[in-house]
Amino acid sequence: MSGSELGDFLRTRRLALRPADVGFPAGSRRRTPGLRRVEVALLANMSVDYYSRLEQSRRANPSEALLANLARALRLSVDERDYLYRLAGFQPPASNGISGYVEPSMMFLLDSLTTVPAHVMDDLTTVLAQNTLSRALVGSWAGGDGRSANVAWRWFTDDGSRALNVPEEHEEIGRGYVADLRAAAARRGRDRTVGQLIADLSAASGEFASYWDEMRVAPLQSTRKILNHSHAGRLDVQCDFVLSSTSGQRLVIFRPQPGSGTADSFDFLQVLGQQSFDPQEPGAQ
Secondary structure: OOHHHHHHHHHHHHHHOOHHHHOOOOOOOOOOOOOOHHHHHHHHOOOHHHHHHHHOOOOOOOOHHHHHHHHHHOOOOHHHHHHHHHHOOOOOOOOOOOOOOOOHHHHHHHHHOOOOOEEEEOOOOEEEEEOHHHHHHHOOOOOOOOOOOEHHHHHHHOHHHHOOEOHHHHHHHHHHHHHHHHHHHHHHOOOHHHHHHHHHHHHHOHHHHHHHHOOOOOOOOOEEEEEEEOOOEEEEEEEEEEEOOOOOOEEEEEEEOOOOOHHHHHHHHHHHHHOOOOOOOOOOO
């Protein structure tokens, strides 16, 4: 299909969204309905100039990773996502593949969570989307290159990824990720992606290999955690999971423990997170 069809489709989907649909304030300076290009670019983790060229059909060869970001940013349904891929000349991703796509229902829930950190990850613990507080708490993981967005991979290969968690909880957390990965491998069967991840983790981490040999099978469950944030200090949270029965994606919510003061610390983190970008600012990219 032509590049103009791709541009037209992106433009119509952008104009069909309201700021509130994606968690942005409506503001008072809007003269037309829909999202601004700068807002879609922010949500899709790309430059405004690049997105503008796509809409204007001045460049019609986005990568599959970029298409996944756009599908998530524009809150496309599965059918709309597949249509977008075909417009760009790609086959739609397999239903159990790691495509970066997030279910619209999951994105709706994520957008509605504005006072607590939350993110969406797939059944292999790859972070697909984050709210502002999640980025302020753990850093910007969604949309990372290679395995940089995979929680289990970073836990066992990057000591810095454990800095947020108190040392006395490290063993339990590591065993939990391994048991969760074994459960995902059982569901997926002979899946090349999960098989390669397990093989690479076993080669890279003796700790992972020892836990894998224990053959524990258990999806991640709601767990109380103590976090030490470099700016917000000690955080006492309940880490909850909301599971999609269709895709296996999980919404991870860091809920403050009552009476701990963590909710006030989240207010402070919210301010830090918002300082990085103001969607109402015309020049922001």
